[in-house]
Amino acid sequence: MIKLSTLAIRNIKRNFKRYVMYFFSLSFSVFTAYSFLALLENEQVSNAFIYDDRYRALLLVFGIIIMVFVMFFLISSNNSFIRARKKEISTYSLFGMTNRKIGKLLFIETMIVGLIALALGIGVGIFLSKLTAMILLDISLVSFTGDIRFNIAHKAVYITTLIFLAIFCLMGLSGLRVINKFELIDLFKADKMAESNSEGSIIALILSLLLIGAGYYLAIQEDSFLVVGASIPILVLVISGTYLFFWGGLSKVLHLIKKNKGRHYKAINLISISMFSHRIKSIASTMATIAVLSAVATTAIATGFTLYRSIEKNVYDTVRFDMYFYGGQEEVLDDVYKAFERHKIKILDEYTTQRYKCSPDMEPIIIEGREITFDQENYFRVYSESEYNRLNSVARLNLKPVHIKPGEAMFGYPNMIKGLESKINGKLLKFSNQTLKITAVTQKNILAFGAVYTLVLNDSDFDALYRSGDIVVIDPYGEPLDKVTVFKFENPLKFRDLNVKLVQILEGKTGSYRTAYNHYSESLETFGLVCFIGFFMSVVFILMTASLLYFKQIMAAEEEGHQYKMLRKIGMDMQVEKKVIVKRLFPVFLIPLVVGIIHSIFAMKAADTVIFSYMIPVENSYLTVLSYSGVMYGVYALVYGIFYFITKGQYSRIVK
Numbered sequence: 155m156i157k158l159s160t161l162a163i164r165n166i167k168r169n170f171k172r173y174v175m176y177f178f179s180l181s182f183s184v185f186t187a188y189s190f191l192a193l194l195e196n197e198q199v200s201n202a203f204i205y206d207d208r209y210r211a212l213l214l215v216f217g218i219i220i221m222v223f224v225m226f227f228l229i230s231s232n233n234s235f236i237r238a239r240k241k242e243i244s245t246y247s248l249f250g251m252t253n254r255k256i257g258k259l260l261f262i263e264t265m266i267v268g269l270i271a272l273a274l275g276i277g278v279g280i281f282l283s284k285l286t287a288m289i290l291l292d293i294s295l296v297s298f299t300g301d302i303r304f305n306i307a308h309k310a311v312y313i314t315t316l317i318f319l320a321i322f323c324l325m326g327l328s329g330l331r332v333i334n335k336f337e338l339i340d341l342f343k344a345d346k347m348a349e350s351n352s353e354g355s356i357i358a359l360i361l362s363l364l365l366i367g368a369g370y371y372l373a374i375q376e377d378s379f380l381v382v383g384a385s386i387p388i389l390v391l392v393i394s395g396t397y398l399f400f401w402g403g404l405s406k407v408l409h410l411i412k413k414n415k416g417r418h419y420k421a422i423n424l425i426s427i428s429m430f431s432h433r434i435k436s437i438a439s440t441m442a443t444i445a446v447l448s449a450v451a452t453t454a455i456a457t458g459f460t461l462y463r464s465i466e467k468n469v470y471d472t473v474r475f476d477m478y479f480y481g482g483q484e485e486v487l488d489d490v491y492k493a494f495e496r497h498k499i500k501i502l503d504e505y506t507t508q509r510y511k512c513s514p515d516m517e518p519i520i521i522e523g524r525e526i527t528f529d530q531e532n533y534f535r536v537y538s539e540s541e542y543n544r545l546n547s548v549a550r551l552n553l554k555p556v557h558i559k560p561g562e563a564m565f566g567y568p569n570m571i572k573g574l575e576s577k578i579n580g581k582l583l584k585f586s587n588q589t590l591k592i593t594a595v596t597q598k599n600i601l602a603f604g605a606v607y608t609l610v611l612n613d614s615d616f617d618a619l620y621r622s623g624d625i626v627v628i629d630p631y632g633e634p635l636d637k638v639t640v641f642k643f644e645n646p647l648k649f650r651d652l653n654v655k656l657v658q659i660l661e662g663k664t665g666s667y668r669t670a671y672n673h674y675s676e677s678l679e680t681f682g683l684v685c686f687i688g689f690f691m692s693v694v695f696i697l698m699t700a701s702l703l704y705f706k707q708i709m710a711a712e713e714e715g716h717q718y719k720m721l722r723k724i725g726m727d728m729q730v731e732k733k734v735i736v737k738r739l740f741p742v743f744l745i746p747l748v749v750g751i752i753h754s755i756f757a758m759k760a761a762d763t764v765i766f767s768y769m770i771p772v773e774n775s776y777l778t779v780l781s782y783s784g785v786m787y788g789v790y791a792l793v794y795g796i797f798y799f800i801t802k803g804q805y806s807r808i809v810k
Contacts, residue, residue, distance in 0.1 A: 158262055165242075175704050181278070182694065183220075183697075184271055186694055188275060188279035188314045189690070190217040191310035192279065196283075198287075209679075212684070220691055221317060223694065224698065225321050227698040229321075264326045272315060284302050284303075284304045295679060354402050354405025358403050359406045359407065362402070366395035372387060372391070373388050377763075381763050396442050397442040404438065441742070441745060444703060445746040448750025451691065451692040451696060451750075453757045455689060456787070457758070458688030458689065460778075462678075465678055470670065473673050474551060475640045475668075478603070478639065478640040480667075481636030482663045483637055490659055493659060499652055501641060505544055505640055506639040508635070509535065509604070511534065511605065512619065514584055519577045521577060530630050533605060534605065535605035536625055537608070539613050549642075558594075563611050564593070565578055565592045565596070565609060566607065567606070568597070575595045579592060580593075583609070585624040603638050604665075650671070703801070708804060715808060715809045718810075721734075732806070740798070759776060762779045
């Protein structure tokens with residue numbers, strides 16, 4: 155009598171082509187889990203980050219999300235794979251093997267494949283551990299000059315093994331439950347059974363579109379506070395609408411297509427649409443889940459990539475200069491010059507100016523029930539036109555000089571205050587001897603240096619207000635305001651050693667300071683890590699969802715083989731059969747992908763409103779976001795296309 159383990163190995167060899175995608179997805183999941191755990195354990199990598207607690211927390215959270223997802227999809231894939239082998243299982247039953255023994259056989263197969271994938275995934279993870287760490291540090295740090303040591307993370311190996319052994323056991327037990335539901339008579343009829351055709355529901359179709367449309371409408375609102383507050387309703391509306399569309403709406407769409415007799419009653423369309431519509435019930439939930447998760451995956455990687463690509467723009471939109479500081483010029487300037495000279499970095503431009511403030515009478519502004527007042531505490535940093543333009547000439551934003559007419563003023567405010575421009579334009583600024591009118595508003599280059607709001611006045615108005623005492627050089631507490639010095643120099647985002655020296659000079663000796671390098675380094679560390687994690691998470695999502703679709707279609711091929719046999723008997727040739735298979739499978743991969751990408755496009759609009767519009771200094775930041783996102787959508791579609799062609803080839807072999 156053949157041992158179950160021997161039979162399991164034979165089955166794996168016989169079904170090797172079917173196991174390839176399953177094995178590849180499983181191995182990559184193991185590799186990802188080990189890589190995340192190894193990076194958590196690697197003290198050398200952790201110490202390279204400024205905020206190592208945040209680094210560990212992000213890796214851990216995303217690692218848990220990925221593991222939960224992997225467990226769910228591996229169990230689902232395993233169950234689909236078992237159902238695809240009903241005919242084989244019926245043979246075992248015919249020869250007297252009990253469901254318990256069949257379940258045990260499949261459990262052994264699962265464990266063998268799982269253990270091989272576990273060994274391969276961990277092995278590849280160990281082999282590539284140094285490269286993985288170097289990639290993380292390369293995209294997350296401005297300059298990492300240390301050498302990453304190759305090491306085997308024993309704790310990561312141990313934890314990864316335990317986690318996946320538990321998952322394999324759950325997969326095996328889940329498979330046993332599926333086997334116990336099979337009846338012998340059903341197994342014999344497995345390749346003859348067909349699902350009932352559903353006409354769908356026009357109510358479900360309309361309601362699903364209304365739910366998704368309502369979610370989209372909330373997502374495209376320009377008010378960031380509204381979008382954040384509506385984030386949960388948006389998710390509920392879009393997800394529920396998506397499932398309702400695939401459960402009832404898609405069947406109705408297919409039914410309406412069938413009514414177009416001119417197109418439907420062509421041989422290829424008739425066969426492929428009929429086969430697809432008969433399968434829609436069994437794959438509706440899978441397609442809906444994949445559409446939702448595709449949206450999550452594409453949004454995650456597109457967000458991470460967009461954040462990463464926008465870092466340098468955001469640095470100068472926030473800091474504006476390569477370096478600035480106020481106060482302590484007499485004490486630090488000589489040391490600053492020496493630091494540049496010692497590191498052989500050329501100063502391209504610098505400028506020192508006094509900080510001025512004013513507090514004119516002005517009506518409070520009401521925005522969405524919130525009152526914004528302007529007084530001694532909420533004062534204005536104020537500049538003459540010429541002084542403002544001189545400072546801007548040192549900044550990295552390449553802004554055009556401003557021209558202010560006498561009696562007018564330009565108002566500057568931070569871009570986190572939405573809706574202020576329309577409210578403030580045209581307001582009057584009442585000083586002791588004259589009144590000015592705000593005729594221009596900007597968020598581009600505030601130059602507030604410790605204040606929140608900025609005013610730029612005509613030179614003559616500025617001089618008159620300074621002489622009258624309306625413009626002063628003392629803070630709200632009566633202390634003299636420090637001067638501010640700004641710098642522009644060569645390659646400001648590349649020289650870590652210079653930045654370290656400058657920080658040492660400025661720390662504790664100035665009222666405040668900022669360097670573009672510091673901001674760039676912190677942003678790169680955070681968004682580089684998010685991009686790195688988003689890449690791994692998206693790849694796992696892509697592989698798992700595409701693999702599940704693969705298994706569902708392989709299962710369908712086993713049950714649809716007799717239909718193709720009948721069609722061949724009545725004259726269907728190979729060319730027609732190939733076209734039928736293409737039209738039968740293509741919608742299964744295309745529809746969830748398209749729905750997921752459309753969801754992601756609207757999700758990226760919400761992300762632009764809440765995050766990117768503050769970070770990407772262009773008039774229509776959403777177009778920039780979409781251009782970055784489009785790259786990721788293309789990559790995602792390419793991977794799905796590869797899976798589609800693999801599935802088509804395997805499906806064709808099975809139905810023959």
